[in-house]
Amino acid sequence: MSFLAPTAFAxxxxxxxxxxxxxxxRRRVVxxxxxxxxxxRFLAETQxxxxxxxxRKNWLLVLQxxxxxxxxxxxxxxxxxxxxxAGRLIVVILDASAxxxxxxxxxxxxxxxxxxxxxxxxxxxxxxxMVVLLASAHTEVRQSPTSNKAALRRALQSCQPTDTPxxxxxxxxxxxxxxxDRRDAEIHLYSDGAAPDLTEFEFEGLNVVxxxxxxxxxxxxxxxxxxxxxxxxxxxxxxxxxxxxxSSNNVSGELELRFDGTFVETRHVELGPRETSPQVFTVSQxxxxxxxxxxxxxxxLLVDNEVQLxxxxxxxxxVLLVTRSGGYLExxxxxxxxxxxxVAEDIAxxxxxxxxxxxxxxLPSSWPAVNTLAVRSAPTNWVQVTGRVEAPLIVDWKNTHxxxxxxxxxxxxxxxxxxVRTPTWAVPLVEAPDTPLVLAGELGRxxxxxxxxxxxxxxxxxxxxxxxxxxxxxxxxxxASARASQxxxxxxxxxxxxxxxxxxxxxxxxxxxxxxxVPIDPGQREFAFADTARQGVYKVDTGDGESxxxxxxxxxxxxxxxxxxxxxxxxxARALATTLKPANLELWRRLAAxxxxxxxxxxxxxxxxxx
Amino acid sequence: xxxxxxxxxxxxxxxQLELLARRRAKSSVKGERSSRARGHSVEFADYRSYVAGxxxxxxDWNLYGRLERLFLKLYEEERELPVRIFLDASESMTFGEPVxxxxxxxxxxxxxYIALCGFDxxxxxxxxxxxxxxxxxxxxxxxxxxxxxxxxxxNLAALTAGGPANLNESLRRGALEARHxxxxxxxxxxxxxxxxxxxxxALVGRGFQVDxxxxxxxxxxxxxxxxxxxxxxxxxxxxxxxxxxxxxxxAYRQTVEAYVRKLRDFCRARGASFFLASSATPIDELVxxxxxxxxxxx
Numbered sequence: 001m002s003f004l005a006p007t008a009f010a011x012x013x014x015x016x017x018x019x020x021x022x023x024x025x026r027r028r029v030v031x032x033x034x035x036x037x038x039x040x041r042f043l044a045e046t047q048x049x050x051x052x053x054x055x056r057k058n059w060l061l062v063l064q065x066x067x068x069x070x071x072x073x074x075x076x077x078x079x080x081x082x083x084x085x086a087g088r089l090i091v092v093i094l095d096a097s098a099x100x101x102x103x104x105x106x107x108x109x110x111x112x113x114x115x116x117x118x119x120x121x122x123x124x125x126x127x128x129x130m131v132v133l134l135a136s137a138h139t140e141v142r143q144s145p146t147s148n149k150a151a152l153r154r155a156l157q158s159c160q161p162t163d164t165p166x167x168x169x170x171x172x173x174x175x176x177x178x179x180x181d182r183r184d185a186e187i188h189l190y191s192d193g194a195a196p197d198l199t200e201f202e203f204e205g206l207n208v209v210x211x212x213x214x215x216x217x218x219x220x221x222x223x224x225x226x227x228x229x230x231x232x233x234x235x236x237x238x239x240x241x242x243x244x245x246x247s248s249n250n251v252s253g254e255l256e257l258r259f260d261g262t263f264v265e266t267r268h269v270e271l272g273p274r275e276t277s278p279q280v281f282t283v284s285q286x287x288x289x290x291x292x293x294x295x296x297x298x299x300x301l302l303v304d305n306e307v308q309l310x311x312x313x314x315x316x317x318x319v320l321l322v323t324r325s326g327g328y329l330e331x332x333x334x335x336x337x338x339x340x341x342x343v344a345e346d347i348a349x350x351x352x353x354x355x356x357x358x359x360x361x362x363l364p365s366s367w368p369a370v371n372t373l374a375v376r377s378a379p380t381n382w383v384q385v386t387g388r389v390e391a392p393l394i395v396d397w398k399n400t401h402x403x404x405x406x407x408x409x410x411x412x413x414x415x416x417x418x419x420v421r422t423p424t425w426a427v428p429l430v431e432a433p434d435t436p437l438v439l440a441g442e443l444g445r446x447x448x449x450x451x452x453x454x455x456x457x458x459x460x461x462x463x464x465x466x467x468x469x470x471x472x473x474x475x476x477x478x479x480a481s482a483r484a485s486q487x488x489x490x491x492x493x494x495x496x497x498x499x500x501x502x503x504x505x506x507x508x509x510x511x512x513x514x515x516x517x518v519p520i521d522p523g524q525r526e527f528a529f530a531d532t533a534r535q536g537v538y539k540v541d542t543g544d545g546e547s548x549x550x551x552x553x554x555x556x557x558x559x560x561x562x563x564x565x566x567x568x569x570x571x572x573a574r575a576l577a578t579t580l581k582p583a584n585l586e587l588w589r590r591l592a593a594x595x596x597x598x599x600x601x602x603x604x605x606x607x608x609x610x611x
Numbered sequence: 612x613x614x615x616x617x618x619x620x621x622x623x624x625x626x627q628l629e630l631l632a633r634r635r636a637k638s639s640v641k642g643e644r645s646s647r648a649r650g651h652s653v654e655f656a657d658y659r660s661y662v663a664g665x666x667x668x669x670x671d672w673n674l675y676g677r678l679e680r681l682f683l684k685l686y687e688e689e690r691e692l693p694v695r696i697f698l699d700a701s702e703s704m705t706f707g708e709p710v711x712x713x714x715x716x717x718x719x720x721x722x723x724y725i726a727l728c729g730f731d732x733x734x735x736x737x738x739x740x741x742x743x744x745x746x747x748x749x750x751x752x753x754x755x756x757x758x759x760x761x762x763x764x765x766n767l768a769a770l771t772a773g774g775p776a777n778l779n780e781s782l783r784r785g786a787l788e789a790r791h792x793x794x795x796x797x798x799x800x801x802x803x804x805x806x807x808x809x810x811x812x813a814l815v816g817r818g819f820q821v822d823x824x825x826x827x828x829x830x831x832x833x834x835x836x837x838x839x840x841x842x843x844x845x846x847x848x849x850x851x852x853x854x855x856x857x858x859x860x861x862a863y864r865q866t867v868e869a870y871v872r873k874l875r876d877f878c879r880a881r882g883a884s885f886f887l888a889s890s891a892t893p894i895d896e897l898v899x900x901x902x903x904x905x906x907x908x909x
């Protein structure tokens with residue numbers, strides 16, 4: 001047997017104190033009796049029949065010393081280094097997402113989860129092994145399998161909550177190979193259940209113990225926000241925001257808008273239970289800057305009460321249209337506002353003087369190096385054409401993609417399309433059963449939109465969706481708008497910025513003001529910074545000038561802090577919140593229980609003696 | 612006062628009783644008890660040869676007619692039975708509910724009354740000595756005759772108790788002082804640290820027929836005071852600390868039983884009768900039932 005807290009034996013100094021109390025005279029009731037003769041004989045006889053005369057006289061002392069010894073032993077926290085045949089493997093997944101910063105648990109959900117994880121560490125056998133995973137936007141392995149409790153405690157202590165959304169699926173996928181094929185393996189998930197993506201994860205009979213933290217949802221937050229050019233006046237900006245009340249009460253507060261720290265407008269917001277309120281601010285903007293939306297309301301999660309929005313001034317976009325005929329495409333391009341169009345039959349210098357090149361069913365002498373919209377052009381390094389498809393039927397399109405915003409492909413017929421396989425760099429936006437019809441993606445730093453059929457051989461240009469698509473494509477391909485969208489980063493996602501090639505170091509200033517210098521490898525064309533766990537404005541200086549990025553949470557699932565007592569995995573499986581507490585191998589609890597029993601017996605014995 | 616000590620009803624019933632002596636009376640005073648002495652009662656005892664000077668009235672003339680020899684008829688001399696009552700009036704007898712001394716006085720009164728009604732001589736030895744009621748004690752020293760019974764009971768009722776007693780010494784002196792051995796009734800709680808063996812032994816050795824009546828209060832037989840106690844002996848002032856609870860009652864009872872058993876065995880070994888009585892025992896139950904069953908009275 002060993003002791004975790006041997007210093008507690010210092011309490012043994014209390015033993016002489018107890019004995020001292022017994023050396024002191026006890027207050028007795030004086031009673032005059034006819035004769036003490038019978039009492040003397042009574043005491044002599046009862047003591048003579050006891051095996052331990054001295055001790056019997058002081059049974060209370062013995063009991064109290066026993067009680068004290070038990071308490072001291074309990075404080076010293078003895079434990080047995082037991083040997084079991086095979087240890088268990090326990091994978092602890094600690095949810096470190098933004099919602100875990102809620103203060104409905106004291107001091108926060110994350111600290112409560114950490115405390116419970118500590119209890120689990122304390123209950124480990126010597127042969128048990130534990131893994132610590134910290135799940136936020138990305139899952140970090142904070143401790144590989146070990147039985148070393150000190151290392152596990154250190155790993156847990158080093159975990160910090162983040163401002164990022166939860167991706168528990170990733171954590172479970174990392175845990176899965178560890179516990180697979182091990183009957184004695186357990187996954188202990190400490191979370192509030194604010195994870196939207198678990199249904200994608202097939203449970204496969206994993207032994208998941210879900211420790212639910214969180215008691216209530218008293219939270220209001222900004223779940224989406226965007227700064228766009230005003231549709232009617234390009235010089236003005238429209239700032240959109242959605243405020244969500246996750247609590248079951250009516251909540252009111254103030255929504256404040258600032259631009260580069262200067263107050264712009266405040267608005268009173270009243271929300272019913274679980275109600276979302278859209279808000280639009282119209283602001284005139286003279287320069288590039290950051291809009292800050294701050295929600296002033298008393299709730300238990302602060303992280304989602306503030307959002308920073310990067311807003312860049314609109315710039316005219318230079319577009320080169322490479323075409324033989326012009327036609328509908330040229331007309332559609334000409335109605336796009338703030339666009340300078342040049343029409344040519346071939347590309348010179350790779351289109352370096354233009355922001356966007358549009359290739360309309362021609363084979364240029366050189367392929368453009370800038371962002372490109374290609375219609376029925378098939379360079380082999382972009383897509384691999386395997387054939388042709390007659391009258392392909394449009395079966396699906398991704399209307400959530402910015403390119404297909406307000407775009408509808410109903411009643412669009414196509415005469416013929418190139419049959420290609422979806423390349424790795426692109427996502428299919430419009431699909432026929434045999435081939436993708438519209439692809440979009442990034443090749444290195446170059447954005448490409450590829451249309452696999454001749455628009456003139458389809459009914460699409462006759463539909464209203466065609467000019468909208470062209471306008472969306474130019475907006476998406478415009479490097480300035482791409483730059484603006486890159487400046488908006490979700491917490492946990494990496495910051496990316498292009499490099500000119502001469503920089504050797506990048507200095508990143510975090511939202512709290514600390515600066516971090518990151519070395520850049522020679523030849524690296526893009527700088528990426530992944531440590532975006534905290535929301536706020538990140539400033540990056542790569543030697544080409546300072547650029548800034550707004551990192552925000554903007555996640556309805558995190559703002560909805562309602563604790564879930566049940567997690568669904570895949571389609572059928574689910575894990576209920578456990579009410580079990582870790583069993584402790586340490587003996588102090590049993591010793592404390594024994595001490596309590598002895599104390600109660602001593603109390604009873606005392607009263608029995610004197611009653 | 613007499614009424615409070617013994618009720619008239621009890622006195623009437625006591626008049627029908629007499630003390631049963633297992634030995635012949637040795638007193639020199641005439642009474643109603645048979646004795647070894649020859650005298651002038653109506654009970655024939657023996658014959659002896661006539662010698663000159665004998666009273667001719669006691670010659671058996673019928674025998675002379677048959678044998679032509681002179682024989683004198685001898686009759687038993689009836690003497691009184693000296694009854695000596697040793698009454699413990701020490702401080703320890705003043706305790707109890709009812710008070711042990713009150714009960715002891717009733718027992719002494721009942722036995723004395725029976726003896727006086729039977730024309731026996733009653734001598735009451737009240738110990739320890741007290742100056743305050745010396746006259747009463749002297750008056751109780753020798754009482755004879757039925758007509759003295761009321762005075763005897765009155766004096767008994769007027770007695771007070773107090774002070775430390777030496778049981779052995781009191782009994783031994785009482786045994787020595789008696790001119791004739793007779794019936795000795797010792798009424799005490801027998802809670803003398805010095806013991807009782809020598810005193811009772813002296814009485815038995817002197818030839819007394821000894822009846823021992825131990826009087827203990829209900830509190831002594833079954834204490835009701837519990838807790839951390841400091842007990843002070845009423846006679847010696849000795850202190851004894853004890854922590855007592857209900858669970859130890861059984862052990863205490865065993866102690867009392869052992870003490871009483873020892874006294875009883877001591878008495879039986881010496882031919883003495885022994886009675887244990889709680890001071891709460893009705894007096895008529897003790898005298899009319901238990902003493903009759905034991906043939907102390909009859």
